[in-house]
Amino acid sequence: MLLSAALFIIGVIGVMVRRNIIIIFMSIELILNAVNINLIAFSYQLQNAIGQVFAIFVIAVAAAEAAVGLGIILAFYRNKETINIDEMNLMRW
Amino acid sequence: MAEAIAFYFISACILGFAVLVISTRDTVHSVLFLVLDFLFVAALYVLLGAQFLAAIQILVYAGGIVVLYLFVVMLVNLKRPPEAHSDPHRKTNWGFALSIAVLVELAAVAAYSYARPAPALAAAAQAPVPLSGNTEQVGWLLYTSYLIPFEIASMLLLVAMIGAIVLAKREL
Amino acid sequence: MVDSFVIPLLKIVIVLNATLVAVTYMVLLERKVIAWAQSRLGPMRVGPYGILQPVADAVKLMIKEDITPVRADRWVFTAAPIISMVPALIVYAVIPFGPKITLFGRQVSLYITDINVGLLYIVSVASVGVYGIILAGYASNSKFPLLASLRASAQLISYEVAVTLTLVSVILMSGTLSMVGIVDAQYNQGVWYIFAQPIAFVLVLIGGLAETNRAPFDLPEAEQELTGGFHTEYSGMRFALFFLAEYANMIVVSSVVTTLFLGGWLPPFPNTAPLHFLYAIPSWVWFFLKSFCFLYLFIWIRATLPRYRYDQLMALGWKFLIPLAIANLVVTGIVKVLL
Numbered sequence: 001m002l003l004s005a006a007l008f009i010i011g012v013i014g015v016m017v018r019r020n021i022i023i024i025f026m027s028i029e030l031i032l033n034a035v036n037i038n039l040i041a042f043s044y045q046l047q048n049a050i051g052q053v054f055a056i057f058v059i060a061v062a063a064a065e066a067a068v069g070l071g072i073i074l075a076f077y078r079n080k081e082t083i084n085i086d087e088m089n090l091m092r093w
Numbered sequence: 094m095a096e097a098i099a100f101y102f103i104s105a106c107i108l109g110f111a112v113l114v115i116s117t118r119d120t121v122h123s124v125l126f127l128v129l130d131f132l133f134v135a136a137l138y139v140l141l142g143a144q145f146l147a148a149i150q151i152l153v154y155a156g157g158i159v160v161l162y163l164f165v166v167m168l169v170n171l172k173r174p175p176e177a178h179s180d181p182h183r184k185t186n187w188g189f190a191l192s193i194a195v196l197v198e199l200a201a202v203a204a205y206s207y208a209r210p211a212p213a214l215a216a217a218a219q220a221p222v223p224l225s226g227n228t229e230q231v232g233w234l235l236y237t238s239y240l241i242p243f244e245i246a247s248m249l250l251l252v253a254m255i256g257a258i259v260l261a262k263r264e265l
Numbered sequence: 266m267v268d269s270f271v272i273p274l275l276k277i278v279i280v281l282n283a284t285l286v287a288v289t290y291m292v293l294l295e296r297k298v299i300a301w302a303q304s305r306l307g308p309m310r311v312g313p314y315g316i317l318q319p320v321a322d323a324v325k326l327m328i329k330e331d332i333t334p335v336r337a338d339r340w341v342f343t344a345a346p347i348i349s350m351v352p353a354l355i356v357y358a359v360i361p362f363g364p365k366i367t368l369f370g371r372q373v374s375l376y377i378t379d380i381n382v383g384l385l386y387i388v389s390v391a392s393v394g395v396y397g398i399i400l401a402g403y404a405s406n407s408k409f410p411l412l413a414s415l416r417a418s419a420q421l422i423s424y425e426v427a428v429t430l431t432l433v434s435v436i437l438m439s440g441t442l443s444m445v446g447i448v449d450a451q452y453n454q455g456v457w458y459i460f461a462q463p464i465a466f467v468l469v470l471i472g473g474l475a476e477t478n479r480a481p482f483d484l485p486e487a488e489q490e491l492t493g494g495f496h497t498e499y500s501g502m503r504f505a506l507f508f509l510a511e512y513a514n515m516i517v518v519s520s521v522v523t524t525l526f527l528g529g530w531l532p533p534f535p536n537t538a539p540l541h542f543l544y545a546i547p548s549w550v551w552f553f554l555k556s557f558c559f560l561y562l563f564i565w566i567r568a569t570l571p572r573y574r575y576d577q578l579m580a581l582g583w584k585f586l587i588p589l590a591i592a593n594l595v596v597t598g599i600v601k602v603l604l
Contacts, residue, residue, distance in 0.1 A: 007111055008199075022120060022166055026127050029158065030111055033134055036150075044141040052146050053239055059153055060246045064253030066158045070165045071260030077169050121341070121403065128396065148385035152429075156392025160422060163399055167415065 004041065007034035025069050032062045099140055106133045120166050124159060131155040276377045280357050284513060289319040291512040295564050302568035329501035334406055342404035346499070346506035349397025352390045353513035359383040360520045361445050363530040363548035375530075375549055376445065383444040384436065387521060388429050391476060395421045397510065401499070416484065416575060421476060423582040428472035430590035431465045434597040435525050438462060448529035457533065459526040464593045466526045468586060470562075473518035475582065477511060479563055481570040482578055519559035520552075527555045 011030035036055045043051025110130040117123045131154045138147035236243070293308065293315065300307030308315035333342055363375030380386060395418050402414020436442060438461060439450035451457055459466045475482040499507060523529060530548035573581065 007107065011111070011115075020120060022162065022169070023115065023123055026123060026162060027115055029127065029154075030114065030130070033131065033154075037134060037137065040138055040141050040143050040146060043143065052143050055143075055146055056149065057242060057246050059149060060250060063153055063158055064250050066161060067257040068253050068260070070161055071257040073165060074168070075260050121338070125341070125400075132393075144380065144382045145385070148382045148389050151389035152385065152392055156389060156395065156425075157422070160392075160395055160399070160418065163396075163403075164415065164418075167399075167403060167411065 004034045004038040007031075007037065021073055025066065025073075029062060029066065032058060096140065100137070103133050103137050103140065107137065121163070124163050124166055127162070128155050128159050131159065272373065273377060277358075280377060281354065284354060284357060284516065285509075287516060288509050288512045289323060291516065291560070292322060292508070293318045294560070295512075295567070298561065298564045299568045302565070323505070326505040327502055331501045331503070338404045338406065341400050343503075345397050345401035345404055346503045346510070347397075348400060349394060349510040350506050350513070352394035352397075353510045353517055356387050356390050356517045356521075359386055359444050360517075360524060361448060361529055362552050364445075364448075366548070379443055379445045381441070381443045381446075384432060384442045384447070384525075387444075387517075388425070388432065392422070392425055394510075394514070395425075397507075401507070405499075417478060420482065420484070420575075420578060420582070421478075423579060424472045424475035424482075424586070427582055427586035427590050428469055428476060430587065430594060431468040431472065432525070434462060434465050434590075434594045437594070437597050437601055444524055444529075447525060448531065451528045452531055457526065457528040457531070462526070462593070462597065464589065465597075466522075468590055468593065469522055469525070470559075472586065473522060474563065474566065475578070477514040477518055479511075479515060479567060481566070481573050483567075484572060484575055484578060515560065515563055516556070519556040519563070522559055523552060523555040 008031055011027045011034060036058050039051040039055045039058070041051075043049060043055075107130055110126045110133065113126045114123050114130060117126065131150060135147040135150040135155070138144070138150060296318070297307040297315070308318040311317045311321045333339065358377045359380060361376035361379070365374045398414050398421065399418045400414075402410040402412075402417075405411070435447070435458060438454075438458060439447045441447060441450065454461075530552045532551055
């Protein structure tokens with residue numbers, strides 16, 4: 001469990017510190033993986049397969065989110081030619 | 094004993110590669126470290142007895158999602174690394190400090206719960222699974238008790254697929 | 266101690282060596298077969314009838330100068346052929362060459378291991394093999410290989426979907442993911458799955474051709490397209506690794522198709538009494554015979570069919586194979602429920 005907490009923290013640091021949006025997305029994947037590890041660990045501890053079922057759903061959701069997120073990045077890149085998240089301020093006034 | 098060694102080794106690798114993922118300058122190297130990370134996470138799943146999930150992790154995560162990331166990284170051809178200039182609006186140090194604080198808090202919670210063992214969670218009395226084998230157990234649960242989340246997840250994937258296609262098309 | 270450690274180690278050593286030798290001789294086999302298909306003789310000079318040609322090839326490739334492009338990414342450039350080769354080799358851990366037989370007074374199973382998600386393992390490892398191609402193109406730091414590698418990997422991941430969906434219908438029929446379990450199911454049901462699932466067989470065959478970048482889907486690596494594809498910048502031993510990886514992949518696909526559809530080590534119609542005399546032939550001989558048939562089929566197809574254009578290729582994968590795979594799955598499910 002400590003492992004998953006540590007992984008989670010690393011992911012959060014990655015999200016907050018890096019400016020390259022693709023790396024931010026990858027850190028989000030790290031966070032999701034940390035959650036999965038936690039789920040599987042508990043499933044192993046309690047000998048109940050529910051944790052694994054939930055982990056499958058988490059993987060599915062992560063896949064969907066990665067696909068859409070990368071689509072957004074591509075659309076953005078075509079318009080603004082940058083992947084620096086500080087310059088992506090279309091929604092600011 | 095051997096299991097403990099394996100667990101610590103795999104955990105060290107996972108954490109090591111994760112740190113490398115977020116700290117490497119070169120994006121492609123970052124993605125490659127992410128793949129290695131996922132492979133080690135799959136190894137961890139096998140150690141914890143979830144072989145089906147380990148295979149799914151490699152198939153979907155390492156083999157699909159990260160390939161997608163690699164494609165996008167190559168299509169978005171970096172001319173100058175975005176970390177080249179630092180933004181005065183961005184308070185990076187605060188981010189670090191907050192994360193360390195959360196980690197310390199989580200560690201404290203973990204240590205506290207170890208000192209006072211939580212009451213044994215009543216193992217949810219599911220109907221005894223008649224089949225052995227990890228895949229059958231997962232499948233059984235998926236299709237009987239959790240059918241509705243399963244259907245919703247497939248709808249979500251369908252919507253995401255359509256969304257990704259629409260977003261990435263050049264002209265509608 | 267001996268049983269749990271030494272025997273698997275021995276099996277691994279034997280299988281790996283056999284694979285590498287087989288792969289080098291595949292090169293010769295291909296050149297010979299294509300030559301005969303084109304009314305010529307193929308390599309004839311080295312050794313009697315060109316038998317020692319692979320040795321000459323190996324020596325040539327090893328003493329060739331190893332060029333690395335100047336601004337290529339060194340680590341990735343070196344790692345890409347390895348990443349291509351390793352998945353092709355580690356799949357052999359789950360392919361069953363035969364059942365438990367008695368060798369030297371000991372029960373030995375003719376497969377390295379039997380994990381209960383064997384088929385899923387094979388598919389996942391195949392999807393990791395895509396990385397070798399992407400990284401090879403990227404690391405070469407030049408336009409043509411990059412484009413070719415992106416095309417190749419797009420082709421691979423598209424056909425991966427079709428093949429995986431088809432394999433699910435096989436799993437439906439056999440009820441288990443382990444490779445040995447699938448062969449046993451074919452034994453219990455008394456019929457090779459090629460007769461029970463002909464459409465799935467054809468789909469997996471076509472998908473396998475596309476997965477291993479073989480003709481007629483070899484657009485990414487043909488010499489006339491994009492100046493040689495994703496391994497343009499590789500020379501010497503690394504180039505050899507790529508080619509060996511491709512042939513190893515071909516052998517893997519043949520073995521997997523044999524196990525899934527032709528009953529692995531079983532003779533035809535395994536459960537019918539009148540044909541029991543076929544059991545006199547050892548099981549692994551059956552396995553190799555059948556795999557060899559598929560290898561020959563692959564080479565035969567390469568010698569015969571023209572190449573698909575890239576958009577035709579992708580259209581075939583997405584618009585034809587995937588709907589067909591899903592339809593096959595649905596029909597199999599319905600039949601399984603009704604019977």
